[in-house]
Ligand code: HEC
Ligand code: HEC
């Protein structure tokens with residue numbers, strides 16, 4: 001009788017313990033896939049341009065190069081290349097202190113570069129530099145480096161530019 005009681009009252013405890021483990025595993029997994037395991041990147045970073053990122057992220061650079069995001073400034077007809085109305089969606093960081101100004105002063109920020117989606121990365125570069133020759137980062141090092149830039153800036157960044165389909169009607173312009 002006593003044994004039975006212990007067994008039957010022990011079962012839920014074990015089940016709850018196991019559920020707890022499952023939840024813990026899910027939380028850890030969730031934390032990793034959502035990228036919230038890392039600290040928020042430091043404030044006050046400036047835009048560097050994609051070539052700087054390419055030094056350490058060559059693969060990402062090569063695949064970005066092939067997307068239309070790399071050429072969003074080039075598609076602007078000549079007379080719109082200084083039009084603030086167009087530049088906010090067709091360049092990187094337009095209107096921010098270290099963002100795109102014009103082709104002469106900020107050529108590296110023409111088009112939608114890496115920092116359109118990841119945010120400015122000057123401090124990320126500084127923090128990552130000491131590990132540039134390190135093949136495999138320790139957990140601590142990886143946490144430090146990954147925590148210094150956004151996996152994705154925390155706002156619905158895609159929608160800011162891709163509001164609805166049918167650009168022509170939304171932002172009318174002469175194609176010449
Ligand atoms: C000096 C080398 C270096 C430079 C320059 C650099 N990074 Fe990184 N970056 C790293 C390393 C190392 C990691 C850690 C992950 C890894 O090992 O690939 C990382 C991670 C990242 C991540 C993942 C963040 C996360 O939350 O997981 C993003 C996004 C990123 N970098 C974007 C950029 C962008 C954009 C630039 C240019 C503005 C840039 N990086 C410049 C070395 C660099
Ligand atoms: C700062 C503005 C801006 C942001 C932010 C932005 N885009 Fe774009 N995107 C553009 C512009 C402009 C084009 C069109 C370039 C062209 O047609 O030549 C484009 C093109 C594209 C294309 C077509 C690419 C191709 O090579 O055919 C896709 C897909 C896309 N964007 C997805 C996204 C996604 C997903 C996000 C968010 C992660 C995003 N965009 C964020 C401005 C932006």
Ligand code: HEC
Nearest residue numbers: 075076077080085086089160161162165166167171172173
């Ligand atoms: C709200 C963000 C936004 C603004 C403002 C904007 N664009 Fe775009 N543009 C886009 C996106 C996103 C695309 C990608 C495809 C689409 O949505 O049609 C694009 C695509 C283009 C294209 C290539 C495709 C096509 O329709 O020929 C040209 C050219 C273009 N835009 C010119 C301009 C000009 C000129 C202005 C200023 C008068 C401007 N854009 C303002 C977001 C914007």
Ligand code: HEC
Nearest residue numbers: 050053054057060061064069112113114115116117151152
């Ligand atoms: C249109 C938005 C956009 C642009 C432009 C963009 N990225 Fe990303 N990048 C993302 C998103 C979204 C993810 C996360 C998706 C995923 O989980 O793979 C990501 C992931 C990454 C990662 C993390 C990979 C890992 O394994 O942890 C690195 C590093 C990175 N990008 C670097 C770059 C670099 C360098 C450029 C420019 C050459 C660039 N990205 C341009 C949206 C963008």
